Amino acid sequence: MMRILLFLATNLAVVLIANITLSLFGFNGFMTTNGIDLNLDQLLIFCAVFGFAGSLISLFISKWMAKMSTNIQVINQPRTRHEQWLLQTAEQLSREAGIKMPEVGIFPAYEANAFATGWNKNDALVAVSQGMLERFSYDEVKAVLAHEIGHVANGDMVTLALVQGVVNTFVMFFARIVGNFVDKALFKNEEGHGIAYFAATVFAEVVLGFLASAITMWFSRRREFRADEVGACLAGTRAMVAALQHLRSEQGLPVSMPNSLIAFGINSGIKQGFTRIFMSHPPLEERIDALRQLDL
Known part of the structure; x- marks a missing residue:
């Protein structure tokens, strides 16, 4: 988001x-x-x-806006094993997705969070939160990275x-x-x-x-499903589902950033009516169900 x-x-x-x-x-x-x-x-x-x-x-x-607003530390020279693994994984996933490797960064936040941005697929930025690196397994983080690289590869x-x-x-x-x-x-x-x-x-x-933003949000929700499919193709459906389930399990935990900055798609349940049309991400339950129906 x-x-x-x-x-x-x-x-x-x-x-x-x-x-x-x-x-x-x-x-x-x-x-x-x-x-x-x-x-x-x-x-x-x-x-x-x-x-x-x-x-x-x-x-x-x-x-530039993402870097300024989230205090991202772009990894140029990895200093820890986590950073080394993150760069290697991003390089592998980018190669498999057919795009140039994006800049990779970590931003200080307790909650599990990630996003990708950039003006074209060969000049992008992918970032994950420190909290995600500390609490998620490597397979789950890889699935999240694959999802975000899917956004980049799809030109979202x-x-x-x-x-x-x-x-x-x-x-x-x-x-x-x-x-x-x-x-x-x-x-x-x-x-x-x-x-x-x-x-x-x-x-x-x-x-x-404000009213017309519902159109943009509808488009965003559709693209989330596509990015999940790319994530499943690159990292495996089981890992993609596990990452979403882990995100769902952490809903309601105290966070250090406003809810408005949740990026990867933490939504509290299936919302209906007027509120739903302004959601940038589908509810996690719907995304998990869609992944389970894939034949990958």
Whole structure:
């Protein structure tokens, strides 16, 4: 979940800052036909350019953001047997997955946690928590690494960026339509865009962006199943299931990081309804059941 949250937060910040800056400098005038009415064709092009720019910038700085936010210690020269094994295992799994070996790191956290990020499959970062290394067996850690390398090999971050670019485009597009409606219909402003337009647009972008994140989360959940399949292929189905079961057994234990930073998929039970659509990972029970049905 960590890579998803970092990506979405960075993406939202980039888009909002770009929107506010462009509005302050009067670039919204290019999206009107007579200074008042919106030109929907130009508006859509404008939103697509800046919507995809936000997601691509987030993608390109994702590895840097992950390093800064989690205090990762990238392993360049292994100092312990754990680090030596981690590098060797990552190298083996990457070779079998057909990608260049990613940077490998360890971050200080008690809970079992791991994530992968990076702008392409040959320039990625894979990291595991210190707690996972201390409490999980080598086979289980290998399965977790294989899962994360599966994300890299499947190009999940790039695909996520493209999906988010589309989401950004339509969020910005409809937010400006809402802003224009509020400005003209409710505040009766007929002399160009007033303060109501800008305030309503920003508010609508935040609300629509939150609601539209359900699309990104749905995509993320689908990709988790695929990454589990890669993990099972590379490390063995039994090891992959064992890793997920170990994660499930540790649910509810005290942790040293906020729940919002849980990455590999620790979810408390099968959630339903409104909450479920905003989950970045499927419940562990569903993932275990899906793995048991694989014929590998």
